[in-house]
Amino acid sequence: MSNPNSPRVRFAPSPTGFLHVGGARTALFNWLYARSQGGAFVLRIEDTDQERSTEESYAAILRGMQWLGMDWDEGPHRGGDFGPYLQSERLDIYRKHLETLAEGGHAYKCFCSADDLEARQEEIEADEGTWAGYDGQCRHLTTEEIAAQEAAGTPFAWRLRTPDEGSTFWYDIVLDKLEFQNELMVDRVIFKADGFPTYQFAVVVDDHDMGITHVLRGDDHVSNTPFQLMIYNAMEWKAPKFGHMPMILGPDKKRLSKRHGATSVEEFQTQGILPAAMTNYLALLGWSPGGNADEVMTRDAIIKKFSLKKINSSPAAFDYDKLAHINSEHIKRLSAEERLELAKPIIARDNWALDTDWLIHGVDDTESYLNRVLGILGNRFSNLVTLANHIGFFFTEEHFVDAEAWKEHVTPEAARATLVTLAKAIETGMDLDVAQPASAFEEVIRSTAEEMGVKAGELIHPSRVALTGQSRSAGIFEVMELVGARRTVARLKNAANS
RNA sequence: GUCCCCAUCGUCUAGUGGUUAGGACACCGCCCUUUCACGGCGGCAACACGGGUUCGAUCCCCGUUGGGGAUGCCA
Numbered sequence: 001m002s003n004p005n006s007p008r009v010r011f012a013p014s015p016t017g018f019l020h021v022g023g024a025r026t027a028l029f030n031w032l033y034a035r036s037q038g039g040a041f042v043l044r045i046e047d048t049d050q051e052r053s054t055e056e057s058y059a060a061i062l063r064g065m066q067w068l069g070m071d072w073d074e075g076p077h078r079g080g081d082f083g084p085y086l087q088s089e090r091l092d093i094y095r096k097h098l099e100t101l102a103e104g105g106h107a108y109k110c111f112c113s114a115d116d117l118e119a120r121q122e123e124i125e126a127d128e129g130t131w132a133g134y135d136g137q138c139r140h141l142t143t144e145e146i147a148a149q150e151a152a153g154t155p156f157a158w159r160l161r162t163p164d165e166g167s168t169f170w171y172d173i174v175l176d177k178l179e180f181q182n183e184l185m186v187d188r189v190i191f192k193a194d195g196f197p198t199y200q201f202a203v204v205v206d207d208h209d210m211g212i213t214h215v216l217r218g219d220d221h222v223s224n225t226p227f228q229l230m231i232y233n234a235m236e237w238k239a240p241k242f243g244h245m246p247m248i249l250g251p252d253k254k255r256l257s258k259r260h261g262a263t264s265v266e267e268f269q270t271q272g273i274l275p276a277a278m279t280n281y282l283a284l285l286g287w288s289p290g291g292n293a294d295e296v297m298t299r300d301a302i303i304k305k306f307s308l309k310k311i312n313s314s315p316a317a318f319d320y321d322k323l324a325h326i327n328s329e330h331i332k333r334l335s336a337e338e339r340l341e342l343a344k345p346i347i348a349r350d351n352w353a354l355d356t357d358w359l360i361h362g363v364d365d366t367e368s369y370l371n372r373v374l375g376i377l378g379n380r381f382s383n384l385v386t387l388a389n390h391i392g393f394f395f396t397e398e399h400f401v402d403a404e405a406w407k408e409h410v411t412p413e414a415a416r417a418t419l420v421t422l423a424k425a426i427e428t429g430m431d432l433d434v435a436q437p438a439s440a441f442e443e444v445i446r447s448t449a450e451e452m453g454v455k456a457g458e459l460i461h462p463s464r465v466a467l468t469g470q471s472r473s474a475g476i477f478e479v480m481e482l483v484g485a486r487r488t489v490a491r492l493k494n495a496a497n498s
Numbered sequence: 499g500u501c502c503c504c505a506u507c508g509u510c511u512a513g514u515g516g517u518u519a520g521g522a523c524a525c526c527g528c529c530c531u532u533u534c535a536c537g538g539c540g541g542c543a544a545c546a547c548g549g550g551u552u553c554g555a556u557c558c559c560c561g562u563u564g565g566g567g568a569u570g571c572c573a
Contacts (some may be wrong), residue, residue: 198570325523
């Protein structure tokens with residue numbers, strides 16, 4: 001589908017944790033760019049850290065991507081012309097390119113151990129100096145010295161010989177011109193002593209070899225970019241365009257972390273957030289459709305409007321309230337059929353089903369029952385997880401009960417008496433062997449209230465809690481219709497006796 | 499410490515060298531109403547500070563302050 005001129009972008013997570021919102025946002029912007037330009041979206045796994053990479057993380061990241069609907073054109077389980085897409089399977093490629101660098105004199109062996117470096121740093125700092133990073137000790141080793149170290153079997157890493165003068169700069173898609181003085185750059189390691197390339201080297205090799213045209217990543221990579229540019233230069237490769245997006249902060253403007261609440265994408269899934277809503281909200285963090293345009297958008301609408309030029313350069317704070325709002329808006333805009341599909345797994349999970357003995361007016365199977373339940377629920381359905389509390393009492397006596405509401409509306413003597421009176425009125429005024437419509441319940445309640453000389457609300461509020469266990473619900477007459485006359489009477493009596 | 503980035507309502511943001519600085523979330527009030535939610539109406543609330551440039555700066559430049567990032571043989 002992609003032509004030679006279309007962009008190729010990638011998301012390159014390291015499998016050292018779950019897919020968190022920051023990573024998901026980065027992935028999303030890349031994905032949106034690819035989809036909006038007819039380009040290719042590549043998923044590459046950067047698992048060059050043998051210590052921290054795990055299979056679980058790898059699987060979790062893939063799950064997160066799939067849940068959010070970010071399909072990749074090339075990558076794990078999908079293949080592609082530029083594979084393999086796991087860096088741990090590309091070691092030969094990195095070694096080959098390292099050789100090129102070594103031959104050109106751009107890379108050199110460094111025999112300094114971590115302890116050596118630490119000792120030198122301490123020495124300098126003890127003398128009030130500042131350690132600015134690797135000091136270039138092995139830069140000028142003679143062939144004899146190198147031979148001696150190798151003969152002694154000293155482990156070594158490879159470092160890039162970086163330019164000492166001038167500056168390295170690029171025009172960032174988001175941040176515009178960025179420039180760094182070369183003299184401040186140290187010769188960082190590109191190949192570790194364990195035989196694996198460092199991120200700095202692998203990312204450059206892969207982005208080049210995979211034909212990546214645009215690198216969109218978090219701005220925590222800004223200071224890595226000049227070094228990577230130096231690798232491109234040493235390899236005599238053309239560098240891709242870079243775009244650094246600001247990071248996502250917590251509500252307190254501090255770096256987003258677990259203490260702020262959910263940070264992994266899968267946590268939001270378990271909190272009942274719709275993937276489309278999560279995608280929508282993430283897109284709004286650092287990007288905007290502009291002006292007074294509707295913020296609530298489907299994936300397709302976002303793709304249509306997406307533009308790199310509109311990416312914000314200032315960091316955004318994650319707002320859980322707004323996410324909840326976007327989520328409810330998405331649910332609100334769903335058709336009855338779509339809502340039904342979302343709700344089905346919830347009742348299936350607890351084996352909730354219609355019992356024909358309930359004698360529900362106009363309902364003959366579980367699906368049509370659920371459909372009616374969702375119908376009277378209306379816009380109170382705003383989250384997949386809280387939905388269970390809103391509909392449980394229609395299916396089971398073991399439903400959620402709000403203790404506070406019960407204490408306030410059911411426990412008082414007067415309330416109990418009222419419930420008994422109403423239960424009797426329903427028993428005598430209605431045929432319990434026939435399914436009854438909401439209007440019939442309304443009639444009984446209103447006339448009973450009149451006979452008692454009280455407002456209908458006096459009966460309605462305790463009834464609501466007695467039937468639903470909660471002080472908030474859909475219209476009580478409709479609730480009674482769908483709970484059925486028999487169970488309604490039973491619950492009113494049970495509540496009065498509780 | 500050094501280097502880099504950022505700065506419009508509490509939050510996400512739109513926006514322009516001259517605007518009543520717009521929208522959304524949250525919050526408050528009113529309406530609707532059997533509760534809640536929805537919906538409708540209204541309200542509160544911002545250009546961080548100090549210098550320039552300019553006839554005029556929220557917008558351009560510099561500085562300060564604040565926040566963030568980097569400074570790893572992590573990615």
